[in-house]
Amino acid sequence: MRPLSIIPAHAQPMRTLTFALGVMCYLATLALGGLMLVEAALGQWASGISSEITVHVTPRSGSDVKAETAKALDILSATDGIISARELGERHVEKLLEPWLGATPALAELPLPQLIAAAVDPKSPPDLKALERRLASAVPGASLDTHHLWQTKLVRTASTLRRLSLAILVLIAFSAAGLVIFATRSVLDANRGVIDVLSLVGASDGFIARAVKGRFLRSASLAGLSGMLGGIATFAVLGLIDSPAGNSGLGAASAELLISAPSVAAATYAVFLLVPVCATLLSLATAHLAIMRQLRGS
Amino acid sequence: MVKVALSLGPGGDELVHLENIGLRYDAGPEILRDVSFSLEAGSFSFLTGPSGAGKSSLLKLLFLALRPTRGLLSLFGRDIASLRRSEVPRLRRRIGVVFQDFKLLDHLSAFDNVALPLRAAGRRPESYRADIAELLDWVGLKTQAHMMPPSLSGGEKQRLAIARAVVGKPELLLADEPTGNVDPSLAQRLLHLFHELNRFGTTVLIASHDPNIIQSGNVPVLRLEKGRLH
Numbered sequence: 019m020r021p022l023s024i025i026p027a028h029a030q031p032m033r034t035l036t037f038a039l040g041v042m043c044y045l046a047t048l049a050l051g052g053l054m055l056v057e058a059a060l061g062q063w064a065s066g067i068s069s070e071i072t073v074h075v076t077p078r079s080g081s082d083v084k085a086e087t088a089k090a091l092d093i094l095s096a097t098d099g100i101i102s103a104r105e106l107g108e109r110h111v112e113k114l115l116e117p118w119l120g121a122t123p124a125l126a127e128l129p130l131p132q133l134i135a136a137a138v139d140p141k142s143p144p145d146l147k148a149l150e151r152r153l154a155s156a157v158p159g160a161s162l163d164t165h166h167l168w169q170t171k172l173v174r175t176a177s178t179l180r181r182l183s184l185a186i187l188v189l190i191a192f193s194a195a196g197l198v199i200f201a202t203r204s205v206l207d208a209n210r211g212v213i214d215v216l217s218l219v220g221a222s223d224g225f226i227a228r229a230v231k232g233r234f235l236r237s238a239s240l241a242g243l244s245g246m247l248g249g250i251a252t253f254a255v256l257g258l259i260d261s262p263a264g265n266s267g268l269g270a271a272s273a274e275l276l277i278s279a280p281s282v283a284a285a286t287y288a289v290f291l292l293v294p295v296c297a298t299l300l301s302l303a304t305a306h307l308a309i310m311r312q313l314r315g316s
Numbered sequence: 317m318v319k320v321a322l323s324l325g326p327g328g329d330e331l332v333h334l335e336n337i338g339l340r341y342d343a344g345p346e347i348l349r350d351v352s353f354s355l356e357a358g359s360f361s362f363l364t365g366p367s368g369a370g371k372s373s374l375l376k377l378l379f380l381a382l383r384p385t386r387g388l389l390s391l392f393g394r395d396i397a398s399l400r401r402s403e404v405p406r407l408r409r410r411i412g413v414v415f416q417d418f419k420l421l422d423h424l425s426a427f428d429n430v431a432l433p434l435r436a437a438g439r440r441p442e443s444y445r446a447d448i449a450e451l452l453d454w455v456g457l458k459t460q461a462h463m464m465p466p467s468l469s470g471g472e473k474q475r476l477a478i479a480r481a482v483v484g485k486p487e488l489l490l491a492d493e494p495t496g497n498v499d500p501s502l503a504q505r506l507l508h509l510f511h512e513l514n515r516f517g518t519t520v521l522i523a524s525h526d527p528n529i530i531q532s533g534n535v536p537v538l539r540l541e542k543g544r545l546h
Contacts, residue, residue, distance in 0.1 A: 024432075214419075216432070220406070220436050
């Protein structure tokens with residue numbers, strides 16, 4: 019026969035705490051998942067941007083843009099660190115302009131620049147400054163775009179989003195700690211008679227704290243697991259309803275986060291598991307401090 | 317000073333020693349005034365007096381639920397004025413208390429209520445199961461072991477409270493009106509239990525204003541009136 023729990027199981031503050039902590043763990047899971055989605059997306063974009071450079075050959079009066087493009091292609095192909103270079107073609111340039119100018123036949127009449135996309139060897143990238151100088155001297159209408167501006171913006175965006183997610187997580191942790199302190203006081207008040215009896219039969223503060231913390235352990239682990247599973251379910255639903263084939267939106271990213279590559283999914287679940295673990299540890303530590311403080315003050 | 321030493325002769329160890337004890341709640345009048353007495357190990361005594369005389373307050377001092385506002389109180393040779401908070405539980409485990417209102421935990425079974433002092437002392441359930449079954453048998457509650465206190469009668473609760481008070485084999489047993497809620501025949505049976513415990517060496521102090529109980533044995537009586545010991 020297992021001894022019954024000394025603190026009654028039906029203590030009302032614990033139910034409210036379990037619910038509120040569950041909601042917080044759900045929000046924490048969403049914040050963590052959102053952070054991972056942003057990190058993954060930015061990582062993909064940044065690697066795409068940094069592994070490619072673009073050369074613009076702008077038509078000028080009297081210039082032979084085709085010949086200049088071919089010359090620029092030759093220079094690129096002869097440069098160490100450039101894996102490949104290809105001309106994007108007029109149709110591609112027109113498609114890039116369509117969002118701003120519309121699909122109008124007048125585009126064909128405009129003096130559009132020629133674009134060359136070159137893939138960069140990430141292990142031994144070319145000397146971009148030297149390449150820029152060579153292009154400028156050999157092809158007057160050419161300009162090199164290393165996407166440095168975009169990379170800077172992406173890094174700044176990633177950093178802002180990361181800080182925002184961490185701030186949300188810290189806020190959630192503080193709110194959870196506040197809730198636990200409030201619940202601890204409520205539990206101690208609601209069980210004042212039980213605690214007095216324990217004290218009178220020779221229970222130490224540590225024993226009483228352990229008895230009360232037993233309730234918090236159950237409450238926090240249940241809330242943590244429920245919140246985490248709720249968060250995972252939300253990402254799974256997003257992946258199912260917003261993930262048409264080939265889409266690279268939030269739904270597809272969510273699906274990829276949870277079920278795609280085993281290594282990615284394993285890392286995701288490992289990070290999500292931190293939610294119930296941290297919620298339980300935070301609750302126990304906060305409850306312990308609050309209990310001991312209250313007992314010593316009584 | 318009143319000195320109680322029945323079972324042991326003069327020179328026996330003093331378990332409880334009070335000297336000029338005064339007690340007041342906040343800024344109120346003194347509930348206990350210049351109370352001085354000592355209990356020697358193995359003694360059996362009654363504490364009596366009219367309602368409001370300060371019997372319960374005196375017992376509260378003895379089980380460390382209150383601290384005196386003046387005077388010297390020593391338990392088991394320790395001056396409680398120098399007692400640290402962390403030392404209180406260890407001292408309380410040497411004292412068994414039968415409360416007037418029982419103070420049983422309604423959400424625990426009779427068995428678990430009795431086991432409480434042992435759990436608080438860090439004992440594992442395997443080590444005390446048989447002892448508690450035997451103790452419940454001794455107080456006549458063997459078949460009620462799994463019942464919750466609300467479903468027990470007043471007399472059964474009283475015996476349960478006594479079982480919990482003695483389960484840790486305390487050196488000092490304090491009982492506050494332990495026969496107040498039971499009929500005379502059960503009161504005599506309970507008193508017999510206390511005498512039996514005393515025979516095993518436990519020092520017993522029973523607070524009661526029931527003259528039948530107090531006069532039932534040839535034991536010293538501490539009489540409190542208006543906070544003073546007479």
